[in-house]
Amino acid sequence: MATVVIIGGGPGGYEAAMVAAQLGGQVTLITEEGLGGSAVLTDVVPSKSLIATAEVMTRVRHGRELGLVPGDRSLNELHQAVRVDLAGINQRLLGLAAAQSHDINEALAAQGVRLITGRGKLLSTERVVASTPDGDEELPADFTLISVGTRPRELPDAKPDGERILTWKQLYNLTELPERLIVVGSGVTGAEFAGAYNQLGVDVVLVSSRDQVLPSEDRDAAKVIQDVFESSGMTIMSRSRAQSARRDGDRVILTLADGRTVEGSHLLMAVGSIPNTENLGLSETGVTLKSGGHIEVDRMSRTTARGVYAAGDCTGVFPLASVAAMQGRIAMWHALGDAVQPLDLRSVASNVFTAPEIATVGITQQQIDAGALKVRSVTLPLAGNARAKMQGHYAGFIKIFCLPTTGIIVGGVIVAPGASELIYSLSLCVSARLTVDQAARAFAVFPSLSGSISEAGRQLHSVNEDAL
Known part of the structure; x- marks a missing residue:
């Protein structure tokens, strides 16, 4: 039975632990800040929970546009009847983060993963030390995964004090x-x-x-x-x-x-952020670090040290929880001999949780402008979508890129409320190399924001026909 030691409990670490345990490995996970890492405890889960509350407040502020007014006739606008309780908001979102961390803990324990609260460090490519309040413990490791994340970058003359x-x-x-x-x-x-x-x-x-x-x-x-x-x-x-x-x-x-x-x-x-790669024994054991402190890895998540893998933001590959998790899974699939394919960033979907949201997948406009690939594209303003009008959303668009002759969809951008959900259909198109015609022929609900994706496909078909 292979022994696996994972340093770091974020998405790259806990997803790797799940895979390694399922493949029969004897897995130990060492984490300092709690399971889920910053993605769950201080970043993605709490910040997006805050943003979800903020979106509700925006709908309240625009209530009159939808025909909603205060029941109290002494008030002019609906938002005047609502007070933002920031203490309550933060208590809720931190509670959600803690609950998510607990669920991850339970899932790992059910798979037989041993959890150690402390700091891990490489002693060699085959040995790790876990430093805990109760002392140090040396652990044998056939394979090691480093997934220690990053921390906020600070300016020398603008040090945070935690208050202002x-x-x-x-x-x-x-x-x-x-x-x-x-x-x-x-x-x-x-x-x-x-x-x-x-x-x-x-x-x-x-x-x-x-x-x-x-x-x-x-x-x-x-x-x-x-x-x-x-x-x-x-x-x-x-x-x-x-x-x-x-x-x-x-x-x-x-x-x-x-x-x-x-x-x-x-x-x-x-x-920005700084990788947490100091004092882990990385250079001493042959793990190459880039100039900014990130760990150098290949598409199988391998470092330059035999048997040592790395995943997540500390690698500098793509600062997304989904990418970190995939890097961790790929590492364990590779290490423990399961079927595996190298990491492919061409089909990664990402999202910015502003209002409206920005979701992207595949090739970008910057790459196209730089001459990386010749494409055809169409952009449909959200203001022309019936569902968007009903909901009072006018800012945004849907943009799709396809290859000129075949019509294969290679990327897209969605700027709209719920773009993080809408992008999945485009992500499927990019991953499966579907054409604009196939996207156009799939049924879309009317009225719906996703209907604009189908419409974009129809318009790109016309463009391609004109180009032949």
Whole structure:
């Protein structure tokens, strides 16, 4: 029976543990912060729970458009009858995170996985030490998986204090809505939190070093989000780089590189992340680290050390829980001799949980513009969709990319409420190499947002016919 030691309890770690146990391995999982890792405890689960509440508040704010008004005739708008209880919101979302972590614990225990709370470190490619409050324990390991995640990056002159200057892990300690929240960083994390707090009624200032928010996303999609943010009252400071931050009583003063200052009641630093790969014995055992500290892996999740695998954000491959989980599964399938295929990022679906959401799959507009592949595309504005009109949603679009001659769908972008659900149909098309004609001939419910995917397929058929 092969012995497997996993260091890290996030999606890459616990999914690997499940696979290894199912394949008959003797599995030990070592985790410091709890099962689920930051994805469950401090990132994906709590942040998306917060965003779900914020979306409800947005619907309340636009209630009049749908014919909903306060029952109390002394109030003018429906949202005046609703108060945001941030303490209650945070208590709920942290409870959801703890419950999810507990469920993972139960599932692993049922599979016979041994769990150790502590810090793991490689002594060699065949031996791991687990440091716990009760002392150190050495563990034999035929195979080891490193899945230790990342932590929020901090600026030297803007150190978080957990009260007014915060990382995204510390936001859930707030019990009252900020009077004015400054968000530094307009990537996915910054945009999601800025949007959520803006929806909850907070005065938000988003400080971005780039020309447009969400610089790594489809440019047309990012423009929709920036327009929505600005139309909802958010202040966006583009081409502005944060230099330092300091407390002044119950205020925070952010100084920019050009000398300007921004004042608020709270400051969220969302300026990237750093892999937790220090002091794990990696270099000493032959595991190669990239310049930024990420672990170098191949598409089978193998590191440069024999028998040592790695998965998740600490590899720098793609910072998504779904990718981390797949990397972990692939590692164990490979290590324990099961059928396995290398990681294929061409069909990865990802989502930005702003309002509206941005979901993408397959080839991107940036790759197309760079000449990576010749495609045909069509973009349908959400405003023309009957279901969107009924729901009062007008900002967004559906964009599909296909190969010019065959019509095979190779990618797409959806900017819409619930895009994270809608993208699955496009993801299936990309994975199965379906054509626009096949997508167009599948029945879509009327009225539905997904009907625009079918319509896009029909329009691309016409484009292809014209091109022949």
